Amino acid sequence: MAGEGMNGGGDVAVRFDKVQKSYDGEILVVKDLNLDIERGEFMTMLGPSGSGKTTCLMMLAGFEPATHGEIYLNGEGINNVAPHKRGIGMVFQNYALFPHMTVAENLAFPLMVRKMGKAEVEERVTRALAMVELHQFGGRRPAQLSGGQQQRVAVARALVFEPDLVLMDEPLGALDKQLREQMQYEIKHIHESLGVTVVYVTHDQSEALTMSNRIAVFNDGVIQQLSSPETLYELPDNSFVAQFIGENNKLEGKIKSVDAKKGTCKIDLNGGGTVEALAINIGGVGDKTMLSLRPERVEINPKKTAGMSILNGKILELIYLGDHIRTRMAVAGHDDFIVKIPNASGHQTLAEGTNAKVGWLTPDCRALDHIVIQEPTV
Numbered sequence: 001m002a003g004e005g006m007n008g009g010g011d012v013a014v015r016f017d018k019v020q021k022s023y024d025g026e027i028l029v030v031k032d033l034n035l036d037i038e039r040g041e042f043m044t045m046l047g048p049s050g051s052g053k054t055t056c057l058m059m060l061a062g063f064e065p066a067t068h069g070e071i072y073l074n075g076e077g078i079n080n081v082a083p084h085k086r087g088i089g090m091v092f093q094n095y096a097l098f099p100h101m102t103v104a105e106n107l108a109f110p111l112m113v114r115k116m117g118k119a120e121v122e123e124r125v126t127r128a129l130a131m132v133e134l135h136q137f138g139g140r141r142p143a144q145l146s147g148g149q150q151q152r153v154a155v156a157r158a159l160v161f162e163p164d165l166v167l168m169d170e171p172l173g174a175l176d177k178q179l180r181e182q183m184q185y186e187i188k189h190i191h192e193s194l195g196v197t198v199v200y201v202t203h204d205q206s207e208a209l210t211m212s213n214r215i216a217v218f219n220d221g222v223i224q225q226l227s228s229p230e231t232l233y234e235l236p237d238n239s240f241v242a243q244f245i246g247e248n249n250k251l252e253g254k255i256k257s258v259d260a261k262k263g264t265c266k267i268d269l270n271g272g273g274t275v276e277a278l279a280i281n282i283g284g285v286g287d288k289t290m291l292s293l294r295p296e297r298v299e300i301n302p303k304k305t306a307g308m309s310i311l312n313g314k315i316l317e318l319i320y321l322g323d324h325i326r327t328r329m330a331v332a333g334h335d336d337f338i339v340k341i342p343n344a345s346g347h348q349t350l351a352e353g354t355n356a357k358v359g360w361l362t363p364d365c366r367a368l369d370h371i372v373i374q375e376p377t378v
Contacts, residue, residue: 012075013039013165013197014060019069021055021221029055031221033069037199039164042191044200044208047218048244056218057167057201062086074164084113089158089166089196093173095150097142103153104129104138110161128156131190148179155187159196168200172207184210205245209233217241233294238281239368242292249298249337251275251291252370255282265367267291271333275309277365288370293360295338300327300350302359310359313337315352325350331358 014037021030030052037043045053058064060071062083070077078086090096097106104125111121129135132152142150151171158166168187172180188211191198202208208215209229217224217232217240225237236242243250253269258279265279267289275291282289304310316335317328324340327350331337339358341350350356 011039012036013041013073014199015072016056016060017070017072019056019059019071020067021052021059021064022067028067029221030059033223035216035223035226037197039197040195041213042188042198042200042211044202044212044215045218046202046205046208046215046244048203051218052221053201053216053218054169057169057199060199061088061090061167087161087163087165089161089163091151091154091158091166091168091171093170095142095154097150097153097157099142102139102141103134103145106142106153107138107157107160110157114161124160124162128160131159131193132156132186147175148183151175151183152186155190159190159194163196165197165199168198170202171200172202172204180207181210187211209245217244219244236292236366236368239290239292239371242366242368247295247338247340249291249293249295249334251293251332251334251337253289253291255285255287255289255367257285258282264362265289267367269311269332271331273311273332275311275365276307276362277309277367278363280366281368289367290370292366292368293364295326295340296324296342297364298339298358298360300339300341300356300358302357304359305361307362308359309362309365310357312355313358314355315350318350318352329356329358 016033016035019030019033020028022028033056045056047053055064059066062081066079070079072078073086098109107125107128108121111124129138132155134149134152137145137149172183175183184207200211212229214226214228215232216226219240225232225241232241232245236245242248251269253267256266256268256274258265263279264276265282266274266276268274277291302308302310311331313329313331315327315329319326322343324342327339327341329337329339
């Protein structure tokens with residue numbers, strides 16, 4: 001499993017050591033997981049439904065036992081520690097607020113359970129309400145709040161007893177798009193100001209890119225890549241990650257030649273044409289490969305320069321999206337080849353139904369493993 005440290009090696013808050021999980025004794029939904037989460041980082045577990053990410057979170061919370069291996073929190077094994085004794089804050093998609101309690105009483109509840117004094121409870125509740133900008137709503141009940149306000153309360157309740165670790169399971173899934181994006185930034189800023197360790201589960205890759213220090217991309221119970229958001233997007237290790245993170249053009253072909261010294265290879269595309277790419281995750285000459293190419297790295301009708309591959313194409317659709325024009329083209333036998341053209345002054349005029357060339361530089365094209373790609377499950 002590829003991984004990169006957040007800051008070159010901080011303290012480890014959470015460690016999964018050879019952890020496996022099976023519900024039926026036969027099929028492993030989590031396979032031999034080894035993962036260190038550093039103190040103070042925002043780690044997101046990202047993947048499609050059934051990939052194992054939520055199961056990992058539930059094992060860390062103590063709601064599911066590990067079938068094999070050990071989970072450590074601050075250096076102590078917690079496999080046999082009850083959930084309520086792990087000192088972990090939790091935020092769920094459905095908020096899980098007590099409807100018969102006021103907002104302030106909801107926040108006070110985890111403090112009362114820990115037998116804190118009345119003065120300290122009041123001080124912490126006031127501080128938590130201010131942190132999520134709800135200091136005027138302490139006397140309301142959850143039903144009197146909007147969805148976004150309820151989620152703020154849920155976040156505040158998870159943080160009010162100052163846990164070392166907060167787990168968030170699809171916490172923004174029930175919110176509309178604009179509110180979800182606003183809450184992403186709010187949670188990110190709260191994390192940055194408090195320095196608490198956050199483990200966040202989502203299937204939404206844009207959410208993961210926005211909020212995380214590092215992202216663990218799960219598929220079929222295995223971490224496919226563990227990296228910073230920028231590295232995942234720019235330098236995917238395999239075809240699954242390339243397809244799951246961001247929009248991506250995929251071109252299939254066979255390896256014609258490999259230049260080990262330059263770290264490149266030439267590919268004969270299935271739809272015609274030969275291009276050059278970085279040799280990242282490939283077999284040998286004659287083997288199948290899948291090329292990964294981000295839409296914003298492609299030029300239409302480019303000037304031929306050294307290290308550029310150029311193919312013929314046809315413009316099928318132009319969609320104006322304000323900051324860029326999304327251009328769908330037919331290229332090398334694919335009718336879904338996407339080019340994103342920045343909407344800058346003086347950009348070239350294009351027309352649907354016309355022929356145009358597409359080009360890109362070799363460092364922007366990655367030759368990866370050949371797999372049958374399934375669209376991300378929501």
